[in-house]
Structure formats: structure tokens, C-alpha cells
Amino acid sequence: MTAIVDDVRTEALFVSDVQRSQEPTLEVIREAITAAVTRLGESGCAALVAQEFGEHPDCAIGRMRWARSAVRLAFAA
Template identity: 40%
Template sequence: MTTCPVEPMLSMALFVSDVSASGDQDDATIRETVDRTLEQLGPDECYARAAEVFGDRPEVALGRIQWARERCARAMAPALAGASA
């Protein structure tokens, strides 16, 4: 499994968003989705919804969280590189 150098909350927000893991979203779309989801739901609700999915549908949740972590790591890499410069 790939490690995610970004804040876990960002991955969790993407996990609970309405974006399809089968789609081919660009990095800007992923960043916008994460921002919008956190603004609409807040961190606590993101974690609560994720916990519900893991409890109700663990077979789906595992693949989706792996996807969300990988996509967040890739989408946030330019922002992280700029922050350390």
C-alpha cells in the first residue's frame, strides 16, 4: 500500500465525496472536491460517514480509501512541494 504524505483528513474527505473512483479526474478536480467536501461537511462528519461505510460495506470501503489516499497524495503533491520551497 502506498503511504500518503498528506493530512489523513484530506483523504477522508475525498473518500466520502460523491466523486467516482472509476472516473479520471484531474488533480485540480480532486483538490476542489476535497475543499468543497470539507467545507460542506466538516472533519467530524467526514469521519462519521467514513466509519459508517466501513461498518456497513467494508468490502467497498477498503478499495475506496486506498484510491482516495493515492489520489490525494498525487493531487496534493504540487501544493506540498510549493509549501516547502
């Protein structure tokens, strides 16, 4: 179950307006994830991730790596 939750969080951060270059705090990351899921829903986030990988796979890979790492840090137990 945790892996699924992490995947949803990662996709939500990926589609958020938060940028790695902003060096967001863990709180900003958590807030961005909540806002994206509230605005788009889980399936909406997943659809936008798929679209981005289809249109810009070279950029999407790096952003996904960053999002996955940021989620792990923001929700470390």
C-alpha cells in the same frame, strides 16, 4: 501535522461524489476535498467514513486506498 492533514483530505475525498472511474483530474480532486470539508466539516467526513466501513467494509477498503493515493498525487510537494 502533515499526516493529520493528509488523513482529513483522504476522508473528505472518500465521502465526496468523485469516483475513481471518472478518472478525475488533480484539480477536481482538490475541489472535491474542499467542498466535502466545507459541507460536512472534518468530523462529519470522519463519521461518514466510519459508517461506510461499518456497512460496506469490502467496498470501503478499495475506495480508501484510491482516496489515499489520489490525495498524495494531488498534493505532492
